[in-house]
Amino acid sequence: MNRGIVTTEHIQEFKNFIGASFVFADEETLRHYGHDETEQLLFPPEVVLKPRTATEISAIMRFCNTHQIPVTPRGAGTGLSGGAIPHLGGVLLSMERLDTIINIDERNLQVTTEPGVITEVLQNAVKEKGLFYPPDPSSRGSCFIGGNIAENSGGPKAVKYGVVKDYVLNLEVVLPTGDIIWTGANVLKNSTGYNLTQLMVGSEGTLGIVTKIVLKLIPLPAYDLLMLVPFKSLEKASEAVSAIFRAGFTPSALELVEIDAILITAKMLDNYVVPITDDVEAHLIIETDGNDMDVLMKEMEAISELLMHYDAGDILFADDAQQKNELWKLRRRVAEAVKVSGYTIEEDTVVPRAELPKLVRAVKALGKQYDFHAVCYGHAGDGNLHIRIKKEGIPDSYGNAVMHTILRALFEEVKALGGTISGEHGVGLIQKDYVDIVFADANLKLMRGIKQLFDPNNILNAGKIFDLH
Numbered sequence: 053m054n055r056g057i058v059t060t061e062h063i064q065e066f067k068n069f070i071g072a073s074f075v076f077a078d079e080e081t082l083r084h085y086g087h088d089e090t091e092q093l094l095f096p097p098e099v100v101l102k103p104r105t106a107t108e109i110s111a112i113m114r115f116c117n118t119h120q121i122p123v124t125p126r127g128a129g130t131g132l133s134g135g136a137i138p139h140l141g142g143v144l145l146s147m148e149r150l151d152t153i154i155n156i157d158e159r160n161l162q163v164t165t166e167p168g169v170i171t172e173v174l175q176n177a178v179k180e181k182g183l184f185y186p187p188d189p190s191s192r193g194s195c196f197i198g199g200n201i202a203e204n205s206g207g208p209k210a211v212k213y214g215v216v217k218d219y220v221l222n223l224e225v226v227l228p229t230g231d232i233i234w235t236g237a238n239v240l241k242n243s244t245g246y247n248l249t250q251l252m253v254g255s256e257g258t259l260g261i262v263t264k265i266v267l268k269l270i271p272l273p274a275y276d277l278l279m280l281v282p283f284k285s286l287e288k289a290s291e292a293v294s295a296i297f298r299a300g301f302t303p304s305a306l307e308l309v310e311i312d313a314i315l316i317t318a319k320m321l322d323n324y325v326v327p328i329t330d331d332v333e334a335h336l337i338i339e340t341d342g343n344d345m346d347v348l349m350k351e352m353e354a355i356s357e358l359l360m361h362y363d364a365g366d367i368l369f370a371d372d373a374q375q376k377n378e379l380w381k382l383r384r385r386v387a388e389a390v391k392v393s394g395y396t397i398e399e400d401t402v403v404p405r406a407e408l409p410k411l412v413r414a415v416k417a418l419g420k421q422y423d424f425h426a427v428c429y430g431h432a433g434d435g436n437l438h439i440r441i442k443k444e445g446i447p448d449s450y451g452n453a454v455m456h457t458i459l460r461a462l463f464e465e466v467k468a469l470g471g472t473i474s475g476e477h478g479v480g481l482i483q484k485d486y487v488d489i490v491f492a493d494a495n496l497k498l499m500r501g502i503k504q505l506f507d508p509n510n511i512l513n514a515g516k517i518f519d520l521h
Contacts, residue, residue, distance in 0.1 A: 167198020263404025
């Protein structure tokens with residue numbers, strides 16, 4: 053597809069579909085919607101559309117399909133794989149006006165929502181009714197639930213409660229052809245035909261545009277406890293992660309943060325809740341939750357004793373809600389802080405939990421071999437390690453031959469450990485050159501066949517995950 057195919061006549065049609073005040077072609081708006089949080093990339097679209105209903109989106113998609121105009125759907129723009137970047141120009145379809153929580157069904161423990169609702173807003177709304185939606189990506193205060201569906205997001209709570217796919221019951225979807233479908237039913241079990249719901253989750257906006265979402269909820273745990281554990285060795289901290297689970301404990305969150313990331317984030321936030329000493333290389337943030345405080349206290353004490361076998365230092369127990377919030381604030385702002393300080397390239401590797409020490413060793417060895425610096429942090433409890441890279445003179449990995457060599461070497465190590473190249477950020481634009489490392493040709497042929505079936509003219513988020521040949 054070539055850029056520059058959106059004409060003034062097309063723009064007038066879009067105004068007829070959704071109203072002139074929701075169609076934008078000015079330079080400032082195009083630049084704003086031409087990037088997400090992926091590196092320093094900027095690809096402005098030719099027009100930005102902000103529809104309000106599935107019917108309006110259907111009309112847009114039918115028109116764009118007929119005229120073969122590229123369409124890039126976008127949530128809040130917090131993605132880290134370039135999934136919402138309109139690199140082919142065309143239409144940027146923003147979901148921000150579909151921002152209503154339609155119904156909280158307390159009888160059936162479900163919520164029906166539109167995709168433009170901020171994740172934390174949805175969590176707080178169900179929390180007021182004593183209910184819990186656990187998936188909580190670090191950007192939960194700004195990301196949209198629809199974007200979470202597209203990427204199958206996880207976050208700290210995934211280690212105990214699972215990721216987005218474990219809570220999605222049913223989806224209303226506008227297909228690239230303009231057809232509107234429901235993918236399933238609002239039930240907990242469904243063995244009726246192919247599972248289109250789960251096919252849509254994690255498909256990165258390449259198969260359809262989600263316009264309504266039905267999510268499963270669970271009762272809100274009454275209590276939670278949080279502790280911060282320093283380690284003299286990053287590898288020892290990684291080893292301790294697997295040991296906790298082997299001992300029979302399942303924390304509600306288990307996060308690893310390397311000391312450099314802590315220092316950078318603490319400085320940015322002017323938040324020094326974490327005590328820093330010269331002999332600390334990493335911290336684990338460990339949370340347990342449940343409905344019996346005595347049980348939780350015993351679990352934390354037992355975990356603390358276990359960690360002493362891994363050279364853990366003095367453990368900090370969060371005394372109150374404020375201290376817990378400060379610790380979580382520090383953790384959730386790590387990605388932003390290290391990016392601002394020059395670590396612009398982030399990888400989202402995931403390996404079997406017990407292989408984390410080997411992954412950490414591999415990252416540090418590659419850093420020495422290829423002369424880059426990396427900081428590691430992430431959801432250690434489920435083996436999902438975020439690796440932020442800073443290499444002099446290279447702000448982006450996309451299209452850079454040197455970084456291509458480095459990342460192929462990294463992902464080959466990840467594959468050898470039984471892992472894969474993305475745990476929760478998606479493949480998007482910037483990882484698609486590496487999918488051959490983890491997928492056989494037969495896998496990719498099947499995926500391309502699915503894409504062609506859903507989107508025969510290849511207009512919807514084309515060029516993400518893989519290219520059609």
